[in-house]
Amino acid sequence: MSGIGESLKRIEDRPLLLGQGQFAADYRFEGQLIMRVVRSPVAFGRVLSVEAGDARAMPGVVAVWTAADIADIPPIDFRMTRIKGLEPYRQPVLARDYVRYVGEPVAVVFANDVYQAEDAADQVFCDIEEEAAHLDATAPPVPFMPQSLPELLSEPAVISKSYGELDKAFANAKHIVELEVAVGRHTGVPLETRGALAVHDRETGVLTMYGAAKVPHYNRDAIGRMLQLPKGAIELSEGHVGGGFGVRGELYPEDVLVCAGALRLGRPVKWIEDRREHLLAANHSRDQVHRLRAAVDEKGFILGLEDEFFTDQGAYVRTHGGTVSDLAAALLPGPYLIPAYRVNGHIRLTNKTPAGTYRAPGRYETTFARERLMDAIAYRLSLDLVKVRRINLIPEDRMPYDRKIDALGTEVIYDAGKYHDLLERTLELVGYDALRAEAADRRSKGERVGIGIALFIEKSGLGPHDLVRARLLKDGSIEIITGVASIGQGIETVIAQICADSLSVEIEQIRVVHGQTSRIEVGLGAFASRVTVMTGSAAQIASRSLRDKILGVAATLMQKNSTEELTLINGMVRHRESHASLHLSEIAEQAPEIIEADGWFHAEHMNYPYGLHVAKVRVDPETCGVKLERYLVGYEVGRAINPMLIHGQIAGAAVQGIGGALLEEFVYDEAGQPLATSLADYLLPTSNETPFIEMFLREDCPSPQNPLGVRGAGEGGITAVGAAIGAAVDDALQSPGLVDCLPIGPSKLHAMLRKYRQARD
Amino acid sequence: MTDKVSITLRVNGASYSISVEPRRSLADALREDCGLTGTHLGCEHGACGTCTVLVDGIPVRSCLMFAVQLNDEEVRTVEGLANGEVLHPLQKQFWENHGLQCGFCTPGFLMLAAGALEADPDLTDEDLRELLSSNLCRCTGYQNIIKAVTLAAAEMRK
Numbered sequence: 001m002s003g004i005g006e007s008l009k010r011i012e013d014r015p016l017l018l019g020q021g022q023f024a025a026d027y028r029f030e031g032q033l034i035m036r037v038v039r040s041p042v043a044f045g046r047v048l049s050v051e052a053g054d055a056r057a058m059p060g061v062v063a064v065w066t067a068a069d070i071a072d073i074p075p076i077d078f079r080m081t082r083i084k085g086l087e088p089y090r091q092p093v094l095a096r097d098y099v100r101y102v103g104e105p106v107a108v109v110f111a112n113d114v115y116q117a118e119d120a121a122d123q124v125f126c127d128i129e130e131e132a133a134h135l136d137a138t139a140p141p142v143p144f145m146p147q148s149l150p151e152l153l154s155e156p157a158v159i160s161k162s163y164g165e166l167d168k169a170f171a172n173a174k175h176i177v178e179l180e181v182a183v184g185r186h187t188g189v190p191l192e193t194r195g196a197l198a199v200h201d202r203e204t205g206v207l208t209m210y211g212a213a214k215v216p217h218y219n220r221d222a223i224g225r226m227l228q229l230p231k232g233a234i235e236l237s238e239g240h241v242g243g244g245f246g247v248r249g250e251l252y253p254e255d256v257l258v259c260a261g262a263l264r265l266g267r268p269v270k271w272i273e274d275r276r277e278h279l280l281a282a283n284h285s286r287d288q289v290h291r292l293r294a295a296v297d298e299k300g301f302i303l304g305l306e307d308e309f310f311t312d313q314g315a316y317v318r319t320h321g322g323t324v325s326d327l328a329a330a331l332l333p334g335p336y337l338i339p340a341y342r343v344n345g346h347i348r349l350t351n352k353t354p355a356g357t358y359r360a361p362g363r364y365e366t367t368f369a370r371e372r373l374m375d376a377i378a379y380r381l382s383l384d385l386v387k388v389r390r391i392n393l394i395p396e397d398r399m400p401y402d403r404k405i406d407a408l409g410t411e412v413i414y415d416a417g418k419y420h421d422l423l424e425r426t427l428e429l430v431g432y433d434a435l436r437a438e439a440a441d442r443r444s445k446g447e448r449v450g451i452g453i454a455l456f457i458e459k460s461g462l463g464p465h466d467l468v469r470a471r472l473l474k475d476g477s478i479e480i481i482t483g484v485a486s487i488g489q490g491i492e493t494v495i496a497q498i499c500a501d502s503l504s505v506e507i508e509q510i511r512v513v514h515g516q517t518s519r520i521e522v523g524l525g526a527f528a529s530r531v532t533v534m535t536g537s538a539a540q541i542a543s544r545s546l547r548d549k550i551l552g553v554a555a556t557l558m559q560k561n562s563t564e565e566l567t568l569i570n571g572m573v574r575h576r577e578s579h580a581s582l583h584l585s586e587i588a589e590q591a592p593e594i595i596e597a598d599g600w601f602h603a604e605h606m607n608y609p610y611g612l613h614v615a616k617v618r619v620d621p622e623t624c625g626v627k628l629e630r631y632l633v634g635y636e637v638g639r640a641i642n643p644m645l646i647h648g649q650i651a652g653a654a655v656q657g658i659g660g661a662l663l664e665e666f667v668y669d670e671a672g673q674p675l676a677t678s679l680a681d682y683l684l685p686t687s688n689e690t691p692f693i694e695m696f697l698r699e700d701c702p703s704p705q706n707p708l709g710v711r712g713a714g715e716g717g718i719t720a721v722g723a724a725i726g727a728a729v730d731d732a733l734q735s736p737g738l739v740d741c742l743p744i745g746p747s748k749l750h751a752m753l754r755k756y757r758q759a760r761d
Numbered sequence: 762m763t764d765k766v767s768i769t770l771r772v773n774g775a776s777y778s779i780s781v782e783p784r785r786s787l788a789d790a791l792r793e794d795c796g797l798t799g800t801h802l803g804c805e806h807g808a809c810g811t812c813t814v815l816v817d818g819i820p821v822r823s824c825l826m827f828a829v830q831l832n833d834e835e836v837r838t839v840e841g842l843a844n845g846e847v848l849h850p851l852q853k854q855f856w857e858n859h860g861l862q863c864g865f866c867t868p869g870f871l872m873l874a875a876g877a878l879e880a881d882p883d884l885t886d887e888d889l890r891e892l893l894s895s896n897l898c899r900c901t902g903y904q905n906i907i908k909a910v911t912l913a914a915a916e917m918r919k
Contacts (some may be wrong), residue, residue: 009856009857010856010859013856013861013864014856016861016864016867017839017843017852017855017856017861017864017867017871018799018839018840018842018843018848018852019797019798019800019838019839019840019842020799021864021865023798023801023865025792025798025801025802115782115784115785188899190863190899191801191803191809191811191863191865191897191898191899191900192801192803192863192865193803240864240865242801242863242864242865243862243863243865243899243900245899274805275804275805275806275808275809487863488862488863488865488900489862490862644859647859648859648862648900648901648902648905651901651902651904651905652901652902653902654902655901655902656899656902678806678808679806679808679809680806684897686893686894686895686896686897686903687890687893687894687903687906687907688890688891688894690903690904692904693902693904
C-alpha cells in the first residue's frame with residue numbers, strides 16, 4: 001500500500017514530462033492585452049514627469065498608465081512581521097515622487113501584442129532628476145525621499161532581542177572573540193519568471209487572476225482590499241509553478257496592475273516577466289553584515305554573545321516586513337546553549353532592488369556568522385573544531401529547550417533534539433578523522449584540500465492552522481482540497497501519501513486540489529517549510545475522519561449496527577465475519593449525500609529541524625577557484641513521508657547554497673546600476689560545479705508537536721552551506737579565519753588572501 | 762519591422778502555416794502561433810537552455826533563433842518525444858528517478874539529452890555531465906537529472 005515512508009514516484013510528473021504543464025505563460029484568453037512595465041533606469045532620483053504621449057500613439061497600444069492614473073491604489077502592505085514604523089516605507093504600485101532603484105515600475109503599457117507592448121514601453125520617457133545613490137547599509141542612514149518626506153531616514157526599524165545577563169557574561173569571560181562577516185546579495189531565481197493573467201467575467205462580476213503562487217488566499221484578499229472589491233469578487237488560481245524559493249508568489253506591483261488593468265480596460269490582461277526584469281524586480285535577499293562579540297570561558301564555552309547586524313533591505317519594505325531580520329535575530333544562537341545574548345538588527349534601506357525572503361531566510365546568513373565564530377573561538381583557544389561545538393551544543397536532556405526569545409511572533413522552543421548524537425553519527429559516517437588525515441596528506445604533497453563542518457538549526461511548520469477537506473467522489477476516488485500552494489516541491493504526492501496511509505488506497509486514487517481560492521475558504525500557502533507539517537497534519541486528520549464517515553455510511557448500507565467489524569482496505573470496505581464488501585465507488589454512489597470531512601490542524605509553535613553539513617574542497621592556488629570534492633548533509637527530519645523527495649529537496653537546496661557560497665551575487669556600480677542583470681552575470685551553479693550531495697537522513701527524534709512527527713525539509717539543505725564551505729576553504733589554505741564573506745569567488749578569495757596575509761605581516 | 766512573412770514550420774511531423782514578423786523568435790512562434798507551450802522560456806538570452814528544441818536533430822535554443830530562419834528543417838519539441846501514451850526512455854527515467862521538481866526546465870533537458878544521445882548513443886557519463894551543464898535547473902541540484910539521463914542512455918543503447 002502506498003503509505004508513509006516510501007520513496008514513491010510523484011503523481012504530478014506526467015503532464016510536466018509531456019509538455020502539458022500549465023504555467024503562467026501558457027494561459028491565453030481571447031482578446032487578451034499584454035502588459036509591459038516601464039522601469040526606472042536610475043537608482044535614485046525625483047520623478048519630474050513621465051512622458052507617455054508617443055507611446056500611447058504607437059500601433060496596438062490601448063493604454064499607458066503612470067502613478068497619476070492609479071492614484072487610488074494604495075501601496076503594497078505587509079503580509080508578515082509588521083513592525084511599528086514600517087508603513088511609510090512600503091512600495092507604491094507605480095513610483096510616486098521618487099524612484100528608488102533601477103527597475104522600479106514607473107509606468108505600464110497595455111497593448112494587443114507582446115512585441116507592440118515592448119516597442120511602446122521603449123517610447124515612454126522618464127524625466128528624473130538623478131541623485132547620488134545610497135548603497136552601503138552599514139553607513140549612517142540618509143533621507144528616504146529628501147523632498148517629499150524629509151524627516152524619514154533609511155533605517156525603518158531596529159530589531160532587538162535579548163535574554164540572560166550579558167554584561168555579567170563579558171565580565172566573567174576569559175576570552176573575548178570578535179568577528180565581522182558578510183553575506184552577499186542573492187535571490188531564489190526560479191527558472192520560470194513571474195507572470196499573471198487577470199480575467200474579469202462581466203456576467204458573474206468575478207475577477208480571476210491565473211498564475212498565482214505561494215499564498216493565493218492572502219494575495220486574493222490583499223488585492224481585493226487594494227482595488228476595493230467586495231468579498232467574493234476576486235479569486236486566485238494557481239497552475240503549475242516553476243519554482244518559488246520564497247521569492248515567487250509574494251504580492252508585487254505587477255500582480256495588482258494586471259488585476260486593475262483587467263477591471264478598468266475590460267479585457268483580459270496578461271503579463272510575463274522577462275529574465276532581466278526578474279533580476280531587477282523580484283525580491284533580493286541575504287546581504288547582511290554581522291558584527292559579533294563572544295564572551296568565552298577557558299574551556300571554550302560561550303558565556304554570552306552579542307551581535308549587531310545590518311540587513312540591506314533595498315529600496316522599500318515589501319510584504320515580508322521585518323521577517324528576515326527577525327528570523328536572523330531569533331535564530332543566530334542556533335543549536336548552542338549560549339546563556340546570554342543580545343542582538344540589534346538594523347533594517348537599512350539602500351537604492352537596490354527591495355529584499356524579502358529566500359530559502360532559509362536569516363538562517364543562511366546567521367549560520368555563516370555563528371559557525372565562522374565557532375571556528376574563530378576554536379582557533380583562538382587552540383581547540384579542536386568539533387570539540388568547541390560539542391562543548392556548546394544543547395544537550396538532549398535539556399529538551400524541549402525554551403530559548404526565551406521570539407521569532408515571527410511565536411516563542412522559540414526547540415521541540416526536541418539529539419544534537420550530539422547526530423553530530424557523532426554523521427562524523428562517523430563520513431569518516432571525519434580519516435577525511436582530515438587524507439586532506440592533510442594531500443596538502444603535504446602540495447594540494448590545497450580542506451574539510452569544513454557547520455551545524456545548524458532550521459525551523460518549520462509555521463502555524464497557526466491549516467484546513468484540508470477530504471471528499472469521496474462517485475468513482476471511488478478521493479479528492480483532497482487544500483489552500484496550500486505547489487511551487488514544485490511535490491506536495492500532491494506527499495499529501496496523497498499521508499491520506500493514502502489513512503484511507504488504504506493507492507496514491508493514484510487521490511487527487512489533490514491546491515491553490516484555488518474558489519475551492520476552499522481557508523489557505524495559508526507554501527512558505528516557511530510549513531506544508532508537510534501543517535497541511536500534512538490537517539490532511540491526516542481529514543482523511544481519518546473521512547475514513548470513519550465512509551465506514552459509517554457503509555455500515556448503514558450493509559445493515560450493520562456499528563462500524564466495529566468493518567475495515568477499509570484496498571479501496572473496499574469489508575465486514576470481517578461475513579466477508580461482505582462494498583467498493584468505495586458503490587458507497588459513494590449509494591450514499592444519501594456527498595461524504596466529506598474537514599481536518600483542522602492548529603500549532604502555536606514552530607518546530608526545529610537540525611543538522612550539519614560537511615564540505616571537502618580543493619582550492620586552485622593559481623586561480624583561487626574552489627572545487628567541491630564532496631558534500632554531505634546530515635539532517636533530522638522527525639519522520640520522512642517520502643525519502644526520495646526529501647533527498648531532492650536537500651540536494652536542490654544544497655546546490656542553491658553552493659551558488660550563494662561560490663558564485664551568485666548582485667553587484668552594483670557606484671551609481672547604483674546593477675551589474676548582474678542576466679544569467680550570464682548572475683551565475684547559477686550548473687551540473688559541472690555540483691558534486692553529488694550525500695544525504696544522511698535521520699528519523700531519531702520525531703517532533704512531538706504534530707501527529708505525524710514530521711519536520712520540514714525544504715530549507716535544511718541550504719542553511720549551512722556557506723558556513724561549511726567557508727571553513728573548508730580556511731582549512732585548505734591553512735589560514736584560520738580567512739573567509740569572512742560570501743560568495744567566495746576567485747577574485748574575492750584572492751582579495752581575502754591578500755588582506756589576510758597583510759594583517760599577519 | 763512589423764511586415765509579416767508567411768512561413769511553414771514543420772514541427773513533430775505536422776505542418777504549421779503561420780505569418781510572423783521577421784523578428785519573432787522560434788520559441789514565440791512555437792508557443793504562440795503553433796500553440797506548443799511545452800517549450801518554456803527561462804531567460805530569453807540563451808543562458809538557461811530551458812527553450813531547447815531539436816532542429817534537424819540538433820539541440821538549439823529556440824529563444825536565439827528566428828522563426829523565419831527555418832526553411833525545410835524538422836523541429837522537434839517535447840510534445841513529440843513520447844510515442845503516443847508510451848513515454849520516451851528519458852521521460853520514464855526522469856519520472857522514476859525524481860529528475861524534476863517544478864518541471865519548468867524539464868522539456869529543455871529532455872530535448873538536449875534526446876538530441877545528444879540520438880547523435881551519439883555512446884556518450885560516457887562524464888560526457889553527459891558536461892553536456893547537461895549547458896542547461897540550468899534551480900530545483901534538483903542536477904544529480905537526479907544526471908542519473909536519469911545516464912540510465913536512459915543505457916536503455917536507449919539496448
